[in-house]
Amino acid sequence: MAKEYNFREIEQKWHRLWTQRQTYKVTEDTERQKFYVLNMFPYPSGAGLHVGHPLGYIASDIYARYKRLQGFNVLNPMGYDAYGLPAEQYAIKTGQHPEKTTFANIDRYREQLDKIGFSFDWDREVRTCTPDYYRWTQWAFQKMFNSYFDEDLQKAQPIEKLIDKFKREGRWPSDPKAQSDLLMNYRIAFLGETMVNWCPGLGTVLANDEVVEGVSVRGGFPVEQKKMRQWCLRVSAYSQRLLDGLDTIDWSESIKETQRNWIGRSEGTEVEIKVDGNPDASFTIFTTRADTMFGVTFFVLAPESELVDKLTTSGQRAAVEDYLRYVKSRTERERMIDHTVTGVFSGAYGINPITGDKCPIYIAEYVLAGYGTGAIMAVPAHDSRDYAFARHFNLPIIPLVEGADVSEESYDAKEGTVTNSPSSPDGSVEYDGERLVLNGLSIKEAIAETKRFVQAHHLGRIKVNYRLRDAIFSRQRYWGEPFPVYYKKGIPTMIPEDCLPIELPQVEKFLPTETGEPPLGNAQMWAWDEVNRKIVDKKLIDEQTIFPIELYTMPGFAGSSAYYLRYMDPHNSEALVSDRAASYWQNVDLYVGGSEHATGHLIYSRFWNKFLFDHGVSKKEEPFQKLVNQGMIQGRSNFVYRIKETNTFVSLGLKDQYDVTPIHVDVNIVKNDVLDIEAFKAWSPEYATAEFILEDGKYVCGWAIEKMSKSMYNVVNPDMIVENYGADTLRLYEMFLGPVEQSKPWDTNGIDGCFRFLKKLWALYWDKDGNLTATDSEPSAESLKTLHKLIKKVTADIEVFSYNTSISAFMVAVNELTQQRCTSRLVLQTLPVLIAPFAPHIAEELWEALGCEGSVCDAKWPQYDEKYLVETSVKLGVQFNGKVRFDMLFPADATPEQMIELATSAPEAAKYLDGMQVVKTIAIPKRIVNIVVKPKA
RNA sequence: GCGCUUGUGGUGGAAUUGGUAGACACGCCAGACUUAGGAUCUGGUGCCGAGAGGCGUGUAAGUUCGAGUCUUAUCAGGCGUACCA
16 A cells, blocks of 8 residues: 555644754854844734735745755744734724734734744744833833934934033023923934824824825725824934945845835925015025026925915915915815815015026915925926916916927926026126026036035035935824833923833723823823832822823834844843844844835834944844845635526626626635535525536636635635645645745645645655665666756755746656656655755655654755766757757767757758858857858859 | 836746747646546647648837847836925
């Protein structure tokens, strides 16, 4: 009786043994080189894992196991991003504490993950919602509060240095409130009165990356702009370093480009504009097109700008106020979709500093308060937005580029030769004793020249602007890290570091209080006793020694910004990470996760790490050296077609003959697009009596690629695959589906191929009586060639994450070895090592069956030897005029000349050479023989 | 609008980086074994054509002895972003 591949038994056995033997436990080992592999940790949602989740985990696990086999000391941890909105909203609905549901979800995730056979060191698990973890989130926040960004050094410094500086300069106020207010302008974590994205639907503020197209990412509720006092992180201070760092890391060009755009560096010029007849008022505009100074025909202020009130003349005040009311009434969303031209004249005129021309100052919503200075010089000829505005208000348009036709639209391109600048008869203008001439220069030269001129004559300065905003760091929510902050007579004060963590207080209700306070307002024990250094009942607040604690909590990205450091030293109660562990593990060598975090987590984390790097906590400026973005797994939905007003279903190929309604059908009762009719009848009572019109005796379903979602009945969870085929098949198949980085629909159709492959591999080791086939016989030359070809291919493929092609190579190799009836122990012992990263369970089982020592995880990755790959002869195509005419064998070491000689003298060549003359011959060893001929004259 | 990215059989996808396009797998067809098969094994399978042969990597041109790969234009899909001056 042949021995069966019993994946259930094998996988259970090895899960048990791996745990018992602590196979995946990692410790710092300075003898060995480290390698740090990391997955973006999951948010444990109530729905559990679906087949999309493990894609990245499998990909990184393969790499981690491969590196381990190569002798590296590999850190491959896993944990949970456990704070988040869904758990809180579930709590609001059901009254269940979010901690309870979150921990239940985590247990379910763990159970599912364990089935797949990852090499995670679970001793290092972190959960962002446990006090021993968020203690360090709070600690980092306090460190940011106590730091400022030194522009000259371009790094974070202790706030005390700044205080010293103020004292030296005599700018240090004596009043504590004034001190606090002054420092708030510099602290890296600071309280700011800023315009925030307020989402009434969620009852909280959101960060920029949590808002898309004017609605919240979670829930899709409208978002409005509101001025609020909030904790913020001065991410913008790190703009330049965040930008520069991109050149030092190994990420895909597209994600780096996304971050570059998000940071949005633009080099431009700030110019002071004086207001006609109002010597006290002046404003500053920002432009990247300094060359267009001579085309300015008006100025525009953002409606939110403080200048609006200052500049509006009494005659225009009523109109301006009307306009401001209109702007305020519009939601962010309306402003985004509707780009109709609106604006109002302020009554004031600005003076173009170079020409001295007076131009009207308008107020219009197309200018944003939050970017640049909130004021622009408008050059309608060369900016499409200014152009639309000028057309609408009948303002002059002055073209400044040779050949630019601005009768229909503006000429925005930065290419061409400047003309008309200035438009004076002699083409120049004198200012402060120097003549400025731009005519004849290219636009780029003109920009540089104007910058120089503006700078030299103190009309303004060169300025670099970034689009990147400071991150709003507080949320009006319950389920998040509490701030270790109390308000001492209104002054935000840090709770002493040695009193951390400040634990999340228990509350009865998770909604905001009736007075509109955040949910933490419901907590009774939420006041800070400064003398006894502990949390006390808020009834005791006396504003002398007992003060209220911050009611906000931190946003989701707080806990996920430095978790990779905590994995290095997860049980340390003295520090986020010990110096020893941080020095050993340095940073993440390979980070795997979705590209949807490009402008969120991946920016915040880089910022957070740079901050900790400035303080010597993190040892590398960039946290993630190489990033691989796994693609999304989309759902593949199946449809059945019900003939209208009947309970009869018609197969796909025949549906056009009827009037049908397509209905989503659970993909789990469809195989290879063929419906399991009995399962369908049992699926819902409605279909119990259904009838079917079949084709070829089968019911064929239609299909579509859609998002994986419950409502489409296309969610496939990994447990079912593991149940039916085993974890090794699941692992292989997820990788075989296509390149890791590519998004693709989940489709179970091909899974049998991977399952068959494992059965074939298994069959290679056992004879028909169930005995091991392995013998000590010398392997045949062809078996050695098969093996070494495989080693070479798999090694090269893993290095570039081309797992699908390495699996193909395994399939070919196993087929070849089966045909060769290979029984050589030497070959049979090498295969499990090669396959171990992909299918660890079967690899362990075979390794053990062969009587090898220890775990296959600790084996040595084999080296290939070119000598087994040498060909004695090689089959090449012989081309005439670039077309392959016949194939023939050449000695592998033939020189090009010999190849040409052999090819032209071959009998098959005669008919192509007849009546022709050879013009040119090309022979590339191991490639091709090409002969160019033409008819004899 | 801007930025990035992808177009190859019925399907997922290969192609040593400019050298015999379609590896491997699914599906399909034929056969073997079988009471049976959603098991296993063998062979076939880009398209047109009976055949020789011809045509084929979104489309059109170009460079080259030779292009899926390089250049230019163009079309289509996907992702990101949005009045950023």
